[in-house]
Amino acid sequence: xxxxxxLAHIDVPGIHTFDVYRQNGGYRAVEKALRxxxxxxxxxxxxxxxxxxxxxxxxxxxxKWGFLAKPEGVPRxxxxxGDESEPGTFxxxxxxxYIPHLLIEGMIxxxxxxxxxxxxxxxxxxxxxxxxxVEKAIAEAKAAGFLGKNILGTGYDLEIHVQPGxxxxxxxxxxxxxxxxxxxxxxxxxxPPFPAVAGLYGCPTVVNNVESIAAxxxxxxxxxxxxxxxxxxxxxxxxxxxxxxxLVRPGVYEIEMGLPMEEFIYxxxxxxxxxxxxxxxxxxxGGSSVPILxxxxxxxxxxxxxxxMTYESxxxxxxxxxxxxxxxxxxxxxxxxxxxxNTLNFTRFYHHESCGQCSPCREGTGWMEKVLHKIxxxxxxxxxxxxxxxxxxxxxxxxxCPLGDASAWPVASAIRHFRDEFEWHILHxxxxxxxxxxxxxEVVES
Amino acid sequence: MADEKFKVTIDGIPVEVAPGTTILNAARQxxxxxxxxxxxxxxxxxxxxxxxxxxxxxxxxxxxxDPRPMPKLVASCRTTVMDGMxxxxxxxxxxxxxxxxxxxxxxINHPLDCxxxxxxGECKLQDLSYEHGVxxxxxxxxxxxxxxxxxxxxxxxxxxxxxxxxRCVYVADQLTGKREHGIINRGDHAEISTFIENALxxxxxxxxxxxxxxxxxxxxxxxxxxxVWFTKPVDAHRDCPxxxxxxxxxxxxxxVLRVTARKDEYNEVEAFICDxxxxxxxxxxxxxxxxxxxxxxxxxxxxxxxxVFSPPPVIKKNLQLxxxxxxxxxxxxxLK
Numbered sequence: 157x158x159x160x161x162x163l164a165h166i167d168v169p170g171i172h173t174f175d176v177y178r179q180n181g182g183y184r185a186v187e188k189a190l191r192x193x194x195x196x197x198x199x200x201x202x203x204x205x206x207x208x209x210x211x212x213x214x215x216x217x218x219x220k221w222g223f224l225a226k227p228e229g230v231p232r233x234x235x236x237x238g239d240e241s242e243p244g245t246f247x248x249x250x251x252x253x254y255i256p257h258l259l260i261e262g263m264i265x266x267x268x269x270x271x272x273x274x275x276x277x278x279x280x281x282x283x284x285x286x287x288x289x290v291e292k293a294i295a296e297a298k299a300a301g302f303l304g305k306n307i308l309g310t311g312y313d314l315e316i317h318v319q320p321g322x323x324x325x326x327x328x329x330x331x332x333x334x335x336x337x338x339x340x341x342x343x344x345x346x347x348p349p350f351p352a353v354a355g356l357y358g359c360p361t362v363v364n365n366v367e368s369i370a371a372x373x374x375x376x377x378x379x380x381x382x383x384x385x386x387x388x389x390x391x392x393x394x395x396x397x398x399x400x401x402x403l404v405r406p407g408v409y410e411i412e413m414g415l416p417m418e419e420f421i422y423x424x425x426x427x428x429x430x431x432x433x434x435x436x437x438x439x440x441x442g443g444s445s446v447p448i449l450x451x452x453x454x455x456x457x458x459x460x461x462x463x464x465m466t467y468e469s470x471x472x473x474x475x476x477x478x479x480x481x482x483x484x485x486x487x488x489x490x491x492x493x494x495x496x497x498n499t500l501n502f503t504r505f506y507h508h509e510s511c512g513q514c515s516p517c518r519e520g521t522g523w524m525e526k527v528l529h530k531i532x533x534x535x536x537x538x539x540x541x542x543x544x545x546x547x548x549x550x551x552x553x554x555x556x557c558p559l560g561d562a563s564a565w566p567v568a569s570a571i572r573h574f575r576d577e578f579e580w581h582i583l584h585x586x587x588x589x590x591x592x593x594x595x596x597x598e599v600v601e602s
Numbered sequence: 603m604a605d606e607k608f609k610v611t612i613d614g615i616p617v618e619v620a621p622g623t624t625i626l627n628a629a630r631q632x633x634x635x636x637x638x639x640x641x642x643x644x645x646x647x648x649x650x651x652x653x654x655x656x657x658x659x660x661x662x663x664x665x666x667x668d669p670r671p672m673p674k675l676v677a678s679c680r681t682t683v684m685d686g687m688x689x690x691x692x693x694x695x696x697x698x699x700x701x702x703x704x705x706x707x708x709x710i711n712h713p714l715d716c717x718x719x720x721x722x723g724e725c726k727l728q729d730l731s732y733e734h735g736v737x738x739x740x741x742x743x744x745x746x747x748x749x750x751x752x753x754x755x756x757x758x759x760x761x762x763x764x765x766x767x768x769r770c771v772y773v774a775d776q777l778t779g780k781r782e783h784g785i786i787n788r789g790d791h792a793e794i795s796t797f798i799e800n801a802l803x804x805x806x807x808x809x810x811x812x813x814x815x816x817x818x819x820x821x822x823x824x825x826x827x828x829x830v831w832f833t834k835p836v837d838a839h840r841d842c843p844x845x846x847x848x849x850x851x852x853x854x855x856x857x858v859l860r861v862t863a864r865k866d867e868y869n870e871v872e873a874f875i876c877d878x879x880x881x882x883x884x885x886x887x888x889x890x891x892x893x894x895x896x897x898x899x900x901x902x903x904x905x906x907x908x909x910v911f912s913p914p915p916v917i918k919k920n921l922q923l924x925x926x927x928x929x930x931x932x933x934x935x936x937l938k
Contacts (some may be wrong), residue, residue, distance in 0.1 A: 324788070326788075341784075341785065346651075346652040346677070346680045507789060507790070508788075508789065509788070509789070510788060510789035510790070511788055511789065511792075512766060512785070512787070512788050512789045512790060512791075512792035513653050513766070513768075514652070514653050514654070514655050515653070515654050515655050515656075515704055515707045515708050515765065515766075516655055516703065516704055516707050518707075518766065518789055518790050518792070519707035519708065519710050519711060519790055520707055521789065521790075522711075522789065522790040523707075523710060523741060523743075526743045543740055549703075550700065550703030550704070550706070550707065551703075553674045553675065554655055554658060554674075554675060554700050554703070554704065555655070556652060556653070556677075
């Protein structure tokens with residue numbers, strides 16, 4: 157049985173309440189950090205742990221905290237990014253629903269480390285139940301003296317506010333989130349300046365994912381070195397994976413970094429294989445924006461080594477034969493799924509969610525959706541594939557924020573790995589309406 | 603360290619600029635072909651820029667201290683220079699290709715109704731697409747469309763033509779103090795709109811017309827009066843209690859068809875003007891003429907170019923005006 161750090165007590169009945177959480181060792185990290193450690197020591201432990209941002213980019217959290225500017229007389233803020241909107245990712249919602257106090261505990265520890273006296277949890281508006289749960293958890297923690305003025309008699313003050321978002325994907329981008337939090341239109345800011353220098357209300361700010369903040373709790377409890385023992389290389393600790401798609405047992409799993417992807421899909425401890433005895437066709441390993449991989453590249457890297465669930469192994473081969481860890485939104489496709497349709501679905505999402513600030517993303521995402529729509533519904537032209545390739549190239553890397561890149565990568569990878577399926581769609585428009593392409597190289601001409 | 607200078611090389615041309623200068627402004631100090639085009643950046647509007655992505659450049663050397671190149675193309679209007687930075691603009695095929703892509707994207711939802719657009723002839727999008735675009739579009743779908751609406755007594759909004767540069771939003775924010783329009787919706791369905799039941803009504807709101815790089819915001823008092831290249835721009839001024847009063851009058855024959863602020867070579871106004879000057883003072887008697895506005899040889903407005911502007915007869919008839927325009931009259935006599 158793999159070690160569980162975040163979801164260790166998830167099955168305890170009533171763990172969402174303060175009392176049960178406390179009886180199961182909750183808020184030990186707050187006591188330890190506030191009573192025995194200085195803020196810098198907490199930052200040092202997080203640096204030692206090698207924890208990397210769980211929101212998608214995988215930037216080392218300790219390093220991010222180290223960048224925080226600390227001018228005199230200016231407040232600093234910690235903002236928790238709970239605007240989880242990536243298609244395929246639902247781990248933060250799970251965490252906030254079932255074990256909200258873990259997030260609150262992490263928020264207190266992290267805020268203490270950063271010297272923030274006001275912290276925000278930004279949760280997307282669709283997650284109303286989770287907002288209520290987290291607000292209730294905050295009230296409970298406050299009643300127990302873990303929030304408010306002079307926490308545990310240590311002289312440290314902290315208030316945590318929950319801010320519901322409007323449900324825009326773009327507000328998960330850290331600077332757009334800050335704009336939204338300030339009450340402005342959620343347009344990403346142009347960086348630099350980075351939030352660590354001028355973030356919320358122009359003050360130094362750290363924005364962290366829900367899971368990253370929760371992970372600081374075991375790091376403080378057991379020490380950063382202990383945490384770093386889990387996992388391999390620069391991918392340390394455990395990671396929540398939201399598995400969905402054609403799996404026997406989809407759901408949120410906490411894995412140790414370094415688990416082979418094959419084991420994750422087929423082992424009974426995790427997803428239990430592909431549903432209905434079908435074969436695996438493709439995998440999106442980290443949420444809709446990371447490149448999709450066909451089975452042979454998903455289970456083995458281009459060198460023939462087993463593909464592991466780590467930042468490095470998933471990225472092995474770059475975007476040509478690899479993918480990325482992303483936010484851990486694991487989507488499995490069986491042989492009956494249509495890649496063209498799926499790509500259209502993803503692109504429609506990005507078209508809908510583009511903020512419209514910069515031209516390539518605003519216009520390009522809509523264009524790609526229209527071309528894909530045309531191909532999917534049997535009006536495609538063979539030159540449309542090259543057109544799509546060219547459009548995604550014109551978006552990738554030319555935009556203010558990563559949404560442009562995120563919209564380009566799924567299209568690029570789908571064409572790169574499943575070009576034959578696109579061609580089949582275009583050459584057999586009527587047949588494509590009635591049946592699916594199936595696995596690569598298996599098409600029987602009818 | 604006030605006079606400390608950073609040395610930057612843009613397309614092989616070295617220039618020394620003050621720290622904090624953006625790459626675009628450093629290039630403007632050099633001038634000529636190497637200046638990246640800018641559709642959304644406006645030096646007089648704080649916070650503008652970074653949106654249109656036409657000014658993308660490649661930074662092939664970050665700085666003297668950290669010579670690594672930047673991984674992506676950067677928006678030159680919002681990237682400040684570092685000492686020893688090397689920038690490639692027109693010498694980089696990547697940049698030209700990316701810019702071509704941006705121009706194509708800007709045009710896919712643009713109606714291309716230049717034949718009936720008041721901005722034609724002084725439109726930055728026209729210039730940009732002539733320079734960087736291709737003659738045919740690969741876009742074969744329906745374009746997004748809106749009905750033209752009046753968003754104020756004197757301002758017409760053609761949302762179809764808008765490229766969402768946000769300049770007019772910044773003008774309203776920074777010049778008028780009370781913004782009554784903004785961007786609603788997201789993505790390619792985003793549009794400029796006034797807040798519910800509000801009209802743009804402010805002493806300085808007419809400036810949104812001047813900052814608009816395309817024909818999305820046009821002057822209703824000039825609407826369909828003339829093609830811009832049939833008019834002759836003349837610099838003039840008046841003693842205005844609210845603004846600097848320094849304007850350009852656009853004459854057709856003896857009639858002033860339009861009043862705008864004076865613009866520099868990058869199409870930016872020198873000083874914002876008030877709505878009274880812009881919309882209400884359309885008689886020669888209101889103004890003291892200076893001289894013909896210098897117009898770039900590349901511009902279509904230069905087509906029927908001229909050096910001498912002959913003052914309308916109204917000046918010769920009116921003694922007071924004669925006195926006020928003495929210098930101009932003398933100059934005209936001299937050049938005859």
